[in-house]
Amino acid sequence: MKTINLASILLFFYGFIWSQDNINVSDAYVQSNNVLINLNNNSKMSLKFLDSKNIKFWFSKDGEFKRNNKSFAIINEVFEKDFKVNIEESTSMYEVFTGDLRIMIYKSPFKIQIYNKYQRLIMGDDNYSPYQVQGTQIKTNKILREDEHFFGLGEKTGTLDRRGNSYTMWNSDKPCYSELEDPLYKSIPFFMSSYKYGIFLDNTYKTKFDFGKENKKTFSFSAPNGPFIYYFMYGKDYKEIIKSYIKLTGKPIMPPKWALGWSQSRGVLTTEELTRNIAEEYRKRNIPCDIIYQDIGWVEGLQNFEWRKENYNNPKQMLSDLKTKGFKVIVSQDPVVSQATNKQWSEANANGYFVKDKRTNKSYDMPWPWGGNAGVVDFTLPEVANWWGNLQQKPINDGVKGFWTDMGEPAWSNEESTDRLNMVHHLGFHNEIHNVYGLTWDKIVTEQFEKHNPNQRIFQMTRAAYAGLQRYTFGWSGDSGNGEDVNAGWKNLANQIPLGLSAGLGLIPFWTTDISGYCGDIKDYNEFSELYVRWLQFGVFNPLSRAHHEGNNAVEPWLFGAEAEKLARQAIELKYKLHPYIYTYARTAYDTGLPIMRALVLEYPNDEKTFSIDDQFLLGKELLIAPVVKQGAKYRDVYLPKGEWIDYHTGDEYSGEQLIKYPVELSTIPIFAIKGAIITKSPVMQFIDEIKNAPVNIEIFPSEKKTSFELYEDDGLTNDYKINKFSKTLIEAQKNENTIRIDINKPLSTGYKSEIRNYLLEIHVSNKVKKIMLNGKKVKTKSKEKLEQSIDTKFDEATCSFSKKEKVIWIKIPDNKQNNSIEILL
CATH class of the missing domain: 3.20.20.80 (Glycosidases)
Known part of the structure; x- marks a missing residue:
């Protein structure tokens, strides 16, 4: 007798709960950059093309594209002005071609598949239930490939790779949360796939995301109410997808x-x-x-x-x-305002500044962890x-x-x-x-x-x-x-x-x-x-x-x-x-929009080993940090991605694409610099900008490949950075068999000028140094101690020092706001 798997029964039952007749396309047509699809059950789908890579999907179960509130997150949908699309119809489908994507809209049953221009499937609807409706709830199911991985959803516990897990968006106060607890404090319904697309679900209700936990063949996201709007963002890598996301939702402000x-x-x-x-x-x-x-x-x-x-x-x-x-x-x-803060509470209550209780139409009586019961301030009230x-x-x-x-x-x-x-x-x-x-x-x-x-x-x-x-x-x-x-x-x-x-x-x-x-x-x-x-x-x-x-x-x-x-x-x-x-x-x-602390997968998206690395990160692009997070650790496994890496503490060199066992003590923070790294630093200060005329220290790990770093500076206190008042200084370095050349270019200044100061270069070398030249003139040698004595007081001389033991050259030169070329003969 044929046995019936319990999981299959449950899956069938769950599908039945959500089931509806097959949805078919009645017709489809174009209005400027918008493809409107009429479906046979009175529902509609809108595909608004923001440009050739970014699409706004809106599935309306009743055929009306309405919402209670304008988007809280989206501030821009004009990626390419006057962008237009055309649609082609065949017996079984409609097709839309952009310069980057091919979108296939199947008529019966209705589903949408998105391919890149090389006919590789980027994202596709599930064949059987692309959109499921139950009352006010809407859920979409997408094809899940065996090698597909997901990253994002903001501040969530668990592994960086979201595949095989499900998540809920409902801001929650979870003191002492475990490493697997969900949801937490923030709801960021944005994720990216290893198939080079991102999705932002623009719905503020209690949305849910399932990356193959319920069904290993599909991933899904759903909303219990509200408009079912999501944005598809295609890019050559995660960085391009993030750029599209900040076009939609805005740039991050800079802190002081x-x-x-x-x-x-x-x-x-x-x-x-x-x-x-x-x-x-x-x-x-x-x-x-x-x-x-x-x-x-x-x-x-x-x-x-x-x-x-x-x-x-x-x-x-x-x-x-x-x-x-x-x-x-x-x-x-x-x-909130505590009822015990009588004057302020009475004022706010009288003016209607508190959230209401729908049962009484009075201010909602919120128990608060301290201060007694309180009124919840309604920040949506202008x-x-x-x-x-x-x-x-x-x-x-x-x-x-x-x-x-x-x-x-x-x-x-x-x-x-x-x-x-x-x-x-x-x-x-x-x-x-x-x-x-x-x-x-x-x-x-x-x-x-x-x-x-x-x-x-x-x-x-x-x-x-x-x-x-x-x-x-x-x-x-x-x-x-x-x-x-x-x-x-x-x-x-x-x-x-x-x-x-x-x-x-x-x-x-x-x-x-x-x-x-x-x-x-x-x-x-x-x-x-x-x-x-x-x-x-x-x-x-x-x-x-x-x-x-x-x-x-x-x-x-x-x-x-x-x-x-x-x-x-x-x-x-x-x-x-x-x-x-x-x-x-x-x-x-x-x-x-790129973070300062970066998951390795962001910089090395084609290295599958980075998909599962949860315990180390890049600081910018040049430094790899591997914190020790195990009690009593004597060793720390560190994965080094592609490239040549240098131990920031010892100078030891390692080839990339390998896992190393790194010895640690309590004093050890494993840090590696990519070969060619240029790291701009400052002297130790007791608070930022304590030292007037402080030098800019430039630490360089020379490489045979020319590398660069562009130092950014502004006043650090105003919003002038938003109107691009800043200074940028391009620093370049390259090493060959007998020479290291470093160029500190004239700053690009657009309304901000740095203080009078020196540059202090710290160059890691393995060869004996013969001569150091600045703009074609030989630099005189001093002890490191004498070199540093006048580092923030004397701004008219260039000096250098070399330590054979540390294998480091120190060069002090004035920052004269002009092009400066340093040549080190080895």
Whole structure:
């Protein structure tokens, strides 16, 4: 007797639930750049061609292309002005050809297949159920190839490669989340396939994505309600797809220069005394630091933006004093007003500024983790913007430098919190607004900051967000760590790497983990010190590096013992040395959407080994970082992709496309530079721009192939970067058998000019040096100590030094803002 597989029965039953008669095409026609397809069940499909590679799909089950709200994420659909398409009809299909794609629209049954110009299938509908409708729900099923892999969806736990897993978009407050928990705080319904396309599902409801978990032959995405709109983006690689995504959703804003320094926080860092003490300790111990955060307890009442009087004697003076020492203070915001903050709550309630309860039409009574029950501010209501902007400007006027917007899910509104679905916002019911609630808040915070502080660059870091957040804010990964046993947080640390890399692929290029992990009581600082050091050694390579922990669990480096303090200082100093390099890639992020912390697959998309690498990353293109995330590790497996790689610490050279077993101690952060790398650096400073006339250090690992790096600089504080006021300096290097040639080109200046300064070149060589020439003239030799003595005071002489032991040449030359050519004869 033939046996029936249970899985087959379940799959049949599930298909029956979603089933509908075969959909056939009645006709199709073109309106400018839009192909409209009429289907035999009164549904319609629209294919709007943004250009030859990018298509907007809109499936309407009732034949009407309407939506409650305009897109919260999309800001541009004009990729190529006046782009037009033609359609050709045959017996079985319609075809649309662009310069890059061939789109085949089958008539019976209806399905769409997209090929490239070489007739290779890029993305195709499932043969049997391309679109399934059940009530208000719509689901599309696509063909899943055996060798297809997926990356993206923003800040999600688990492996970087999403194949074989399913995910839900529903912003959720998940303290101490595991390495497999989903959903989390942010919803970014954008992913990319190894078949060189990306998909953005423009739907704010509780959407779902399944990459072959339910059915190994298909992948799917679905929405329970709302318009079923998704954008198909084709590109030669992931970078081109990301460029299309930022055309749709906007460029990421750049943070102030100082935001890329080190920052310190803790749950109850909410007093003037503690803030001053921490600042004093950092300077006394010579550990660089730029930012000190104040958590929610800084306010007198939630959320009136008034300093808590019993905690702060003179906040304006405190901020002024800290500024003289190079510190910036960031304060938190919550998106609610506590009923206990009677004056403000009454005002907001009377003006209708709170989200309503659909059962009573009164302000929704939200239980809040602190401050008692509260009203949830309705940031979709236009009148709220100026009211909130005036409130948040009060601490800015005192000297605060920015905000971190916390609890914007809004907090305690997870999947199981179904009562929250009774909330009604100005723009719709909560099931539609939930995922964009944090985005609407962050939009107001930034727009109001810029209104009150013209041309000042905002610092704003958020926990809950939706696609498009990059236009307004930065991100951090929320409450990570092990709350049951803080010392057992190694898996939590390890998963912050793929989570952060995926965040970068979802247009959150400016990001940080809570260094130390947020969760868990630290009862024995010596016991926790190894995990703390390893978390910090990863965290210094996050663009925004913040040490933070819950409650009164202090996580300043000196609390973990002398050895941990020393290692923390070394790691933080390295971050400051690399600041010019990182800041250059911050501009790249603004221009292209590419993250600073990069998954290897982004730079090496054809290397299948990179698909499964979750524990290392590239910082920019030139540096490979492999943090140690295992307790007591003596070795660390490191995969080196194509190219020649140089150990940043020892100078040892390795061929690429191999896995190496790298010995490690607690002091070790495995770092490799690609051969030919040019790394721009600065001297160690206690805060960004502390040293006036500081040199630009240029570290070079010469290659036989000519390589280059373009140093980016601007004022670091204003929004002038948006109108391209900057300076770019192209640096080129090449080595042959007897010569190394380095060219520092005249800066391209478009409204910004750097200070008077020197360049200090640090060139790694293996040969004996015979002579060094600058613009055809021999450079005189000095000891390295004498060379460095006048590095930031004397700007009219060129000198050099060579260490046979270190195999390094140091060359100091004035930055005269002209072309300079250095020739090293070996």
